[in-house]
Amino acid sequence: MRRHEEHDTESTLQQFRTDQADAAGRRRPRVLGRMLAVTLLALGSARGDPLGAELGTFPHGDRMVSVFRIDETVSDAPDQDAFAIELAYRLNAFTAREGFEACARICRSNDGARWGATLITIGSHAACPQTRICPSGTVPTDVDIHSHLRVERYRPSALDGIFLVRHYSYRELVHTDPEQFSPGDFRTGPGYMVNRQTLLFQDGESDVRLVWRMGEGATHRP
Numbered sequence: 001m002r003r004h005e006e007h008d009t010e011s012t013l014q015q016f017r018t019d020q021a022d023a024a025g026r027r028r029p030r031v032l033g034r035m036l037a038v039t040l041l042a043l044g045s046a047r048g049d050p051l052g053a054e055l056g057t058f059p060h061g062d063r064m065v066s067v068f069r070i071d072e073t074v075s076d077a078p079d080q081d082a083f084a085i086e087l088a089y090r091l092n093a094f095t096a097r098e099g100f101e102a103c104a105r106i107c108r109s110n111d112g113a114r115w116g117a118t119l120i121t122i123g124s125h126a127a128c129p130q131t132r133i134c135p136s137g138t139v140p141t142d143v144d145i146h147s148h149l150r151v152e153r154y155r156p157s158a159l160d161g162i163f164l165v166r167h168y169s170y171r172e173l174v175h176t177d178p179e180q181f182s183p184g185d186f187r188t189g190p191g192y193m194v195n196r197q198t199l200l201f202q203d204g205e206s207d208v209r210l211v212w213r214m215g216e217g218a219t220h221r222p
């Protein structure tokens with residue numbers, strides 16, 4: 001298993017895929033929310049688990065953000081969609097349990113025989129970083145996958161606040177549409193998104209397809 005030093009994680013960070021309700025003037029009232037208090041304290045004390053081992057930290061705005069490794073998997077799935085389905089169940093399980101987004105870069109061995117992914121989270125409702133972190137023996141593709149929350153409203157944490165485009169006042173909630181790609185998703189390149197109901201893939205707003213209905217059970221298991 002590959003070790004990731006802080007510096008390694010930082011150098012592999014590309015950007016955050018942020019699910020901002022308020023992005024780019026799109027419908028939806030979103031907004032109602034913010035609470036000041038939740039936090040980094042909570043995150044810090046959770047180090048180790050239940051979020052997973054800390055891979056490293058990196059700056060975002062004026063904050064340092066920790067990335068946690070949830071799990072790592074390598075598979076001989078027959079194609080990318082089949083591998084994404086495997087990952088979707090794992091990501092969904094984490095999000096159902098912890099209530100945060102989780103994500104992974106889809107990686108592949110150079111000979112094309114195996115797929116790999118390192119599942120990560122920052123413990124946010126609103127964002128998950130796009131990195132090039134891969135299991136040993138695999139290299140990153142251009143595609144990633146992330147989970148959406150299982151609720152349509154949440155109270156933003158202080159960590160969420162650094163990714164949301166505006167401040168939320170006390171008692172306001174952020175509204176989301178978990179079964180749709182967010183404007184932020186479309187801005188950050190092709191990828192899969194899993195929610196309670198479905199696994200979807202997008203390569204731009206005009207190119208969204210249903211990959212799998214999550215109630216149907218996995219087609220391929222490692």
Ligand SMILES: [Zn+2]
Pocket residue numbers: 018019146147148181182185193
């Ligand atoms: Zn999203």
